[in-house]
Amino acid sequence: MTALGDLLLDPFAATFMQRALLAGVLAAITCSLVGTWVVLRGLTFMGDALAHGVLPGIAVAYILLGGGGVATTIGAAVAAVVMIAGVNVVQRSSHLPEDAGIGLLFIGMLALGVMIISRGTGYFGDLLGFLFGAALGVAPGAIAVQAVAAVIALGGVVVFHRAFLALSFDERKAQGLGLQPGRARIALLILIALAIISSFRTVGNLLVYGLLIAPPATASLLARRVPAMMATSVVVAVGSVYVGLLLSYHLDLAAGAAMAGVAVAAFFGVLAVSQGRAAWRRRRGAAAGATAL
Amino acid sequence: MTLTVRDLSVTYHNRPAIHSVAFDALSGSVTGIIGPNGAGKSTVLKAVMGLVRPDTGTVRVDGLPIDRVRDTIAYLPQRLALDWEYPAQVRDVVAMGRHAHRRFGRRRGRADHDAIASALDRVGLSELATRHIGELSGGQQQRMLVARALAQEASTLLLDEPFVGVDAATVALLSTLLMSLAADGACVVVVHHDLATTAQMCDHLVLLNQRIVSQGPTARVFTSEWLDRTYAVDPGASGTTASSWQAGRGS
Numbered sequence: 001m002t003a004l005g006d007l008l009l010d011p012f013a014a015t016f017m018q019r020a021l022l023a024g025v026l027a028a029i030t031c032s033l034v035g036t037w038v039v040l041r042g043l044t045f046m047g048d049a050l051a052h053g054v055l056p057g058i059a060v061a062y063i064l065l066g067g068g069g070v071a072t073t074i075g076a077a078v079a080a081v082v083m084i085a086g087v088n089v090v091q092r093s094s095h096l097p098e099d100a101g102i103g104l105l106f107i108g109m110l111a112l113g114v115m116i117i118s119r120g121t122g123y124f125g126d127l128l129g130f131l132f133g134a135a136l137g138v139a140p141g142a143i144a145v146q147a148v149a150a151v152i153a154l155g156g157v158v159v160f161h162r163a164f165l166a167l168s169f170d171e172r173k174a175q176g177l178g179l180q181p182g183r184a185r186i187a188l189l190i191l192i193a194l195a196i197i198s199s200f201r202t203v204g205n206l207l208v209y210g211l212l213i214a215p216p217a218t219a220s221l222l223a224r225r226v227p228a229m230m231a232t233s234v235v236v237a238v239g240s241v242y243v244g245l246l247l248s249y250h251l252d253l254a255a256g257a258a259m260a261g262v263a264v265a266a267f268f269g270v271l272a273v274s275q276g277r278a279a280w281r282r283r284r285g286a287a288a289g290a291t292a293l
Numbered sequence: 294m295t296l297t298v299r300d301l302s303v304t305y306h307n308r309p310a311i312h313s314v315a316f317d318a319l320s321g322s323v324t325g326i327i328g329p330n331g332a333g334k335s336t337v338l339k340a341v342m343g344l345v346r347p348d349t350g351t352v353r354v355d356g357l358p359i360d361r362v363r364d365t366i367a368y369l370p371q372r373l374a375l376d377w378e379y380p381a382q383v384r385d386v387v388a389m390g391r392h393a394h395r396r397f398g399r400r401r402g403r404a405d406h407d408a409i410a411s412a413l414d415r416v417g418l419s420e421l422a423t424r425h426i427g428e429l430s431g432g433q434q435q436r437m438l439v440a441r442a443l444a445q446e447a448s449t450l451l452l453d454e455p456f457v458g459v460d461a462a463t464v465a466l467l468s469t470l471l472m473s474l475a476a477d478g479a480c481v482v483v484v485h486h487d488l489a490t491t492a493q494m495c496d497h498l499v500l501l502n503q504r505i506v507s508q509g510p511t512a513r514v515f516t517s518e519w520l521d522r523t524y525a526v527d528p529g530a531s532g533t534t535a536s537s538w539q540a541g542r543g544s
Contacts, residue, residue, distance in 0.1 A: 040379065162392050169379050169386070170370070220380065224425045229380050 011249035016136050020202075020245055023138040024259055026146040027199035028237030030153045031211040032219075034195040036230045037157070037188055039216040040168040045099055046087070046189070049106035051196045051209040054079040055113030058130050058205065063116065072130065073145060073197055076205075080193035083109060084186075133204030133256025135245070142201050149198030156191045157230070160184060165226060203256040210260030211237055218267040221274050236266055294320035294355055294448050294480050296341070301350030303333070303340050309503060310336045314350070316499045316508050320448065320480040323471055325495035325511075327485060329524050332502045334484040335371070338451045342368045354449065366449045367442030372434050372457065377427045383437050384422040387412055390444030412443035417466060432463030439467060449480045456487060468494040488520070 011017050038047045054076040061075025083105050090101030117127050129137070157164070163184035192212070199208045219232035244259030296318040303310045311333035318324040326334050339345045341352050343359055354362045367390070390412065391405045413419045416436035421429065429437065435455055442450050450471070456464050472494060475481045485491045491498070498514045500506040500523040507519045 162389075165381075165385070166389055166392060169381060169389070170375060223380055225380050225382060225385065 024241035032233035035216040053109035135255035207260040214263035328501035367447035390441040412440040432459035
């Protein structure tokens with residue numbers, strides 16, 4: 001094998017690296033399908049808050065039931081339901097805008113999570129894994145959960161495509177067309193929670209938001225239709241996972257952080273190229289105009 | 294088909310926007326709502342659609358509450374209220390008009406494709422069906438929104454300032470199209486600030502300055518006396534005075 005092949009493929013000879021790649025790819029797919037709507041609907045703050053707000057659920061499940069995958073997944077799901085319900089309660093029973101309610105629940109849940117962690121000495125190492133991911137230690141069971149989540153996410157975005165399209169382009173029209181934007185909104189929040197809960201053990205619950213937002217945001221710079229944006233996002237996200245794991249292996253970096261970091265770097269790379277191209281086109285256009293005169 | 298509005302009042306942040314507005318819009322006619330800036334013209338349409346919550350009032354279509362007949366009503370928001378960077382082609386947006394006709398999960402059928410193609414054709418956008426919406430001119434964007442209403446096969450159309458920032462060709466095409474839709478039995482309501490085109494296009498006028506100043510057939514209401522009264526009291530927003538309608542009328 002060539003030196004380049006060694007560099008790119010050798011790391012994945014080990015089983016734990018294969019599992020990390022598989023888990024990362026599944027997280028990339030689920031997060032891209034759901035994250036596209038998060039970006040288009042302007043729900044990024046809600047996504048961020050949900051990603052971090054599930055922490056107390058994970059912490060409680062871990063302390064009471066042990067660190068099992070199923071227990072922490074259920075804990076995260078319960079915390080997500082509490083967050084979504086809490087945001088809706090604040091919105092309905094006060095005059096505060098939605099983002100104020102999201103912020104309150106976000107900080108409240110994060111504070112609760114940290115308080116629970118600080119009470120239990122000895123859990124710190126494992127909980128760091130929840131916060132920043134343990135991609136290199138993913139169990140086969142967790143990968144199966146992620147695969148199921150990816151299938152549900154795919155089914156969800158297919159079934160709700162029209163409703164999400166109307167909801168994100170023109171909510172008033174959605175209401176006029178009897179698409180029940182309220183129900184579509186709840187469906188979208190459930191899908192966001194699903195993406196976060198199924199992916200947090202791979203990339204960590206502080207970093208899963210990176211996969212949820214960065215690849216779809218990159219895709220929005222490139223794609224002109226929603227399905228194309230999803231496909232582009234999947235490609236960008238899978239690429240980020242692969243490159244992130246390579247960097248993690250060769251440079252001895254935290255895997256979750258490397259994947260999320262590459263995804264964000266890809267956004268700024270594409271943004272710079274597209275801005276540069278636009279500027280070049282403007283210059284060329286101006287030059288052509290000048291010669292025409 | 295009659296749109297009946299009675300005693301409609303809306304307050305924004307303790308300031309009255311519209312007060313006890315009442316009018317009928319009939320099928321077969323184009324009804325124009327005119328008045329100075331801040332008169333509450335857009336608010337009337339939003340309150341009719343239930344997009345803002347009225348303090349008082351009822352809105353009925355042929356005696357039925359609006360929620361029962363929502364899919365027969367097309368509301369066209371002000372063009373600039375939409376996100377034109379959204380990743381969609383012209384055809385995707387027009388296809389949204391068909392959502393009301395398809396049950397949940399059903400795929401697009403021949404009737405849907407025909408309705409979309411016909412709607413695009415009627416507004417002269419067939420050639421641009423696969424363009425990204427951000428590449429359209431203002432006039433083309435407005436035509437696309439009308440095509441979405443056509444694809445919906447709505448019997449009532451509510452248009453909020455459809456002619457702002459559009460080219461003269463589009464104004465001519467759309468006003469002819471709206472008049473022909475009315476002639477075919479649709480109920481068309483247009484909020485508009487340019488008095489000259491309004492007078493040409495509308496059979497009925499509602500003169501609004503937070504309250505109804507006058508209403509009736511255009512020939513009877515579109516007089517300097519009524520327009521002076523409508524524009525005489527500045528509702529607080531800047532700009533429009535009694536003289537500005539005359540400028541508009543002269544153009």
